[in-house]
Amino acid sequence: MAGKLIAGNWKMNGSVSFATELVEGLLGKLNQDSVSADFVVCPPAALLGTVLSLTKNSDLAVGGQDCHANVSGAHTGDTSAELLKNIGCGYVITGHSERRTDHGETNADVNAKSAAALRAGLTPIICIGETEDERVSGDTLSVIKTQVTESLPDDCDPDSIVLAYEPVWAIGTGKTATPADVEEVHNFIRGLLNDRFGEDGAKKIRILYGGSVKPANAAELLAVSNVDGALVGGASLKVEDFWAIGAR
């Protein structure tokens, strides 16, 4: 496994001028400082062209926020993994909790979308995480087990996938899971991956933590065992904050 992966999920935010300023700021940082982390930005679909034209031949990778499971067809408003690959993306987020909630995406949908990403040559960043009710009821690990088991495509190559553990209650709320909470779940996920891929395969898979990651808590969270990076929402919209999370 390479260094940490720091992924910025812009969600439904930005504009052409905003994206240009943000990406130019990040490229300036990447050119100046040597960092061991890999950075990827995932803008809204309508801004992918803008971002990709700015990041061509740079070390800043680009990803989509969602893809359709099919290659093409009558799916108004959707984007195929093949098209994301064709325009220059390297990654796509699948199964984000906001898509699971807003669009009723199930583990089976996430599995199909992740398989589509792999078919197209993209790295899916497959999101899992429990709700507050599930945590309070003591169901966190069983929910995570089901999500990992059902959301990962059957024949996936561990070299080609990334997982992101995002407790739903920590997303955009300012509530961050404690390092102990994060460690428990990340170690559990690594154990599930060991069972499925063997230790040598499982250790190739980066497991990101997401949920109110900011410069102030990033060092602590990224130091937790089996935390191989971060999936950042709000703080990825500011050059200094996003950079500070990964550049250490």
Ligand SMILES: O=C(CO)COP(=O)(O)O
């Ligand atoms: O959902 C997230 C990233 O995918 C996390 O969002 P916040 O960092 O804004 O909590």
